[in-house]
Amino acid sequence: MRLTTKLLALPLATLFAVATVQANQPPAAQQPAQVASQQKVMEIQTKLANVQKQVIEENTELKKKQENLQASFNSVAAEAGFPKEKEKKFVELQKKLQTADPASEEAQQMQAQLQQYQQDFMKARTAIINDPELQQKQQDYQSSLIAAMTEKEPKVQAWIQELNSMRGGVQ
Numbered sequence: 001m002r003l004t005t006k007l008l009a010l011p012l013a014t015l016f017a018v019a020t021v022q023a024n025q026p027p028a029a030q031q032p033a034q035v036a037s038q039q040k041v042m043e044i045q046t047k048l049a050n051v052q053k054q055v056i057e058e059n060t061e062l063k064k065k066q067e068n069l070q071a072s073f074n075s076v077a078a079e080a081g082f083p084k085e086k087e088k089k090f091v092e093l094q095k096k097l098q099t100a101d102p103a104s105e106e107a108q109q110m111q112a113q114l115q116q117y118q119q120d121f122m123k124a125r126t127a128i129i130n131d132p133e134l135q136q137k138q139q140d141y142q143s144s145l146i147a148a149m150t151e152k153e154p155k156v157q158a159w160i161q162e163l164n165s166m167r168g169g170v171q
Contacts, residue, residue: 037166044163048149051156055148062148065141076131082124090117 056063074084093114100107128134149156 041163041166044159044166048156048159048163051149051153052145055145055152058152059148062141062144065144069137069141072134072137073128076128076134077124080124080127082120086117086120090114090121093117 056066077087078084093110097107097110097114100110146156146160
């Protein structure tokens with residue numbers, strides 16, 4: 001049984017999560033069991049993120065692999081029409097939109113621009129997902145990362161297994 005989960009703390013991966021947050025807002029009234037489950041998932045993710053951060057800070061070879069992987073992600077994204085500059089503008093636009101009056105013409109223009117950035121981002125994301133060399137680099141990095149994390153904290157494998165089972169085995 002292969003125990004893995006996406007642990008990459010990469011800006012491009014984070015950007016996708018931020019870009020889809022509004023579309024995936026949970027209903028206002030959630031069941032207590034759902035809330036408890038979400039809290040448990042967040043707790044495990046926090047533990048894993050803390051171990052990941054420590055391992056990367058302590059392991060220069062792993063940090064270099066992460067930087068090389070990020071550079072590869074950025075390169076493929078740029079080739080697909082979503083360069084780093086556009087990513088920065090996208091994030092800035094999201095922040096501005098949060099404080100803008102939703103009924104204003106400016107907010108509507110920002111929303112239209114944001115939608116265009118999201119479309120461009122989705123093209124880049126598809127290019128990244130469909131790049132076999134990049135996927136191999138990511139798998140190699142992830143294997144090295146999980147091995148280092150497990151060496152640092154033996155509970156990592158159990159946390160990953162629990163997280164995957166809570167997510168229904170989705171990776």
